[in-house]
Amino acid sequence: MLNYLWSGMIIFAILIAAFSGGMEAITQSALDSSMEAVDLAFKMCGSVAMWTGIMRIAEKSGIIEGLARKMGPVLRFLFPDIPEGHPAQKYIATNMIANVLGLGWAATPPGLKAMEELQKLNKKKDVASHAMCMFMIINISSVQIISINIISYRMQYGSQNPTEIIGPSILATLFSTLVAIIYGKLKYRKE
């Protein structure tokens, strides 16, 4: 995807610049932007490392498992088709908690495991089950509560209050997830 997107962006930019006569400007811009990227990454190191450090403590002390175990009622409501105590429940819960905490790398493996377990319960093997659709829609609606990357980008570009967007972000993500759940539930009722 990125392969064509990236090359398309650059080729398009150069062609436009060739017609409008901005070749020097675009050369300058290519050089400036790449230097700016290094500067940005260098300064991001601090806040990102701080946050992944804190999150490693969370991972090691078993917060993910602890919270995942408490998700029983939520899972029963969202996925009534999954039998009680089925491994799919555990994997879905782990995936969701890791996503909430913004631990993308810890979320994908249990997420894929969850899909495999859901596939075992699925009757038509090439058609997505209700549980799969619901799981995917919630996943895509994003449930992350703090995005440290956005905060460090804001900091880097001189924001007076880089973290002011955390509260509104949580509300926005709650809303989109709520819409996702309502949509999934309506579809479930219909069929």
Next chain:
Amino acid sequence: MKWILVLSSIMIPLVIISVITYGLLQGINVYDAFAEGAKDGLKIVVRLLPTLIGLMMAVGMLRTSGALDGITRLISPIISWTNFPEEVIPIALMRSVSAAASVGLILDAFKMYGPDSFIGRLVSIMFGCTETIFYTMSVYFMTVKIKETRYTLPGAIIATFAGIVASYYLTLWIFGA
């Protein structure tokens, strides 16, 4: 609406103190765990760097060539009946296709309008409540060889759209235009 900003300011310290306290109660060497995680964080940034260079370069060139403004102008008649800033449309569209490319556009918006402008705040909030739809769907469904994804795509698009609309009104409501 004040409580939302209070929430913003206490969230990070709250997470930090809960995590450290919980870790100590579980008998973890929290300092070692922190150092280990911080080291991984550095690796994450290093791994991110080539992507960042590539995409900031591409977006920077698009901006300089005037193509970005051209795309915005093409889209603007479609949404001119709303007050939604047209500059944000390319970012919103890109977000569902590629996270990395949308970061490039977000950084460009921060540079052009400032992170504390209406657009800057809107894209910050929007980024957190949306996901890359097509990538996520293909990775998850491909592992279990599902061909018919039924209502996943419409559901994902509706949820994403809801997130964008919510971001817009929350930005307006909390920070003003």
